[in-house]
Amino acid sequence: MGDSSxxxxxxxxxxGLETLKADGIVCDRSGVEAFARSQLRWRWAxxxxxxxxxxxxxRGVGELxxxxxxxxxMTLAGELRDGSRRAGRSLLRAHGSMGTPGVAAYRxxxxxxxxxxxxxxxxxxxxxxxGMAMDEIEAVSAYAMAAGIAQAAVRLxxxxxxxxxxxxxxLREDMADLLxxxxxxxxxxxxxxxxxxxxxxxxxxxxxxxx
Amino acid sequence: xxxxxxxxxxxxIGGPVGSGKxxxxxxxxxxxxxxxxxxxxxxxxxxxxxxxxxxxxxxxxDPERVVAVEAGACPHTVIREDPTxxxxxxxxxxxxxxxxxxxxxxxxxDNLASTFSLExxxxxxxxxDVAGGGDxxxxxxxxxxxxxxxxxxxxxxxxxxxxxxxxxxxxAEAVRGGKPVIVTNCRTGEGVDAIIDHIARDVLFDS
Numbered sequence: 001m002g003d004s005s006x007x008x009x010x011x012x013x014x015x016g017l018e019t020l021k022a023d024g025i026v027c028d029r030s031g032v033e034a035f036a037r038s039q040l041r042w043r044w045a046x047x048x049x050x051x052x053x054x055x056x057x058x059r060g061v062g063e064l065x066x067x068x069x070x071x072x073x074m075t076l077a078g079e080l081r082d083g084s085r086r087a088g089r090s091l092l093r094a095h096g097s098m099g100t101p102g103v104a105a106y107r108x109x110x111x112x113x114x115x116x117x118x119x120x121x122x123x124x125x126x127x128x129x130x131g132m133a134m135d136e137i138e139a140v141s142a143y144a145m146a147a148g149i150a151q152a153a154v155r156l157x158x159x160x161x162x163x164x165x166x167x168x169x170x171l172r173e174d175m176a177d178l179l180x181x182x183x184x185x186x187x188x189x190x191x192x193x194x195x196x197x198x199x200x201x202x203x204x205x206x207x208x209x210x211x
Numbered sequence: 212x213x214x215x216x217x218x219x220x221x222x223x224i225g226g227p228v229g230s231g232k233x234x235x236x237x238x239x240x241x242x243x244x245x246x247x248x249x250x251x252x253x254x255x256x257x258x259x260x261x262x263x264x265x266x267x268x269x270x271x272x273d274p275e276r277v278v279a280v281e282a283g284a285c286p287h288t289v290i291r292e293d294p295t296x297x298x299x300x301x302x303x304x305x306x307x308x309x310x311x312x313x314x315x316x317x318x319x320x321d322n323l324a325s326t327f328s329l330e331x332x333x334x335x336x337x338x339x340d341v342a343g344g345g346d347x348x349x350x351x352x353x354x355x356x357x358x359x360x361x362x363x364x365x366x367x368x369x370x371x372x373x374x375x376x377x378x379x380x381x382x383a384e385a386v387r388g389g390k391p392v393i394v395t396n397c398r399t400g401e402g403v404d405a406i407i408d409h410i411a412r413d414v415l416f417d418s
Contacts, residue, residue, distance in 0.1 A: 005292065007292065007294070008295055009293060009295045009296040011283040011288055011289075012280070012281045012296055013283070086296060086299060089299050090295035090296055090298075090299050091295075093298055093299060093302075094295055111302075111306060152283070155283065155284040206258070206259075207259045207260050207281055208257070208258055208283060208284045209281055209283050209284075210281040210283070210296075
């Protein structure tokens with residue numbers, strides 16, 4: 001499910017990395033690794049993970065819509081909000097075509113403007129619908145984030161393809177550490193450099209990626 | 212279990228960098244408008260928003276009906292291996308501007324191996340140009356062979372770049388096994404009406 005060839009649009013997002021490179025802030029492997037760690041530690045573990053869990057446990061579309069609103073209001077940069085909705089809707093589209101349980105009603109609510117389809121909420125819905133256990137859902141989601149960053153870094157020529165694999169191996173330990181920690185009670189995220197980069201991307205000229 | 216919505220047809224426009232894809236879109240928009248075809252456009256600009264901005268500013272179409280979808284540096288991924296972001300953009304346009312008859316998807320400039328997934332489009336055109344080389348059809352790239360309609364653009368440049376246009380057309384027809392080839396000059400609009408006729412007949416079913 002976290003395979004990068006599964007068609008859900010992940011290849012078009014850099015989550016700030018494109019601008020951090022253009023601004024000379026991230027320019028090598030250590031920079032990419034630090035970026036990936038901060039995304040995992042201060043966004044995935046403290047925010048995405050909670051929405052993922054709540055979405056997997058949600059009873060009905062009303063609860064999902066509420067989670068979507070929470071993601072929307074706590075995500076500061078416009079292209080992060082937009083990217084999360086677009087990536088989430090793409091994942092839901094693929095699973096809608098596959099007939100994954102729980103997806104059709106959520107997609108209907110999104111088409112009607114009653115929900116938004118933010119990525120962590122969509123991930124919780126589809127992977128729960130696929131019958132995955134909570135710890136599997138969390139592991140796949142964290143890995144998908146890391147793999148997406150590695151892929152974007154390769155295409156931005158920040159990493160070689162083998163370096164990307166070696167970085168992912170190292171990040172697996174970070175992910176394993178995060179996964180055994182108790183998640184915070186309330187979601188929060190703090191990745192200021194990435195968020196400022198995404199805001200700059202909105203007005204910048206570099207547009208290989210959607211954010 | 213189709214990914215395609217019931218209403219608007221989707222037509223792809225692919226081809227190498229600089230072959231005239233955006234110029235073609237600029238030529239077809241007013242022609243579709245005249246025949247009452249309700250239209251929206253998605254562009255997969257590769258490195259900027261330039262093509263989308265050019266169309267938005269063109270005055271030919273309501274700028275809201277033009278959407279740029281980024282390709283993450285992979286122009287063929289977004290039209291073939293993983294077209295979900297384009298499908299999402301098409302669906303958003305359909306929701307916003309219902310009813311639509313046609314959504315045009317302009318690929319980012321790519322190479323001769325570029326093809327559209329039929330999960331994304333109902334029909335697709337491949338635009339090559341005379342100045343890119345008279346030998347392009349002979350190279351039998353997937354775009355030249357598999358597209359529903361092959362367009363050879365910049366016909367006026369043939370004498371200036373030493374290309375035998377008649378030979379180029381004959382070779383294109385030979386390798387395509389009977390599928391249509393249309394010669395255009397998208398700066399003047401020459402040949403573009405024939406493209407509209409093909410789309411009206413084969414895609415919109417209302418010629």
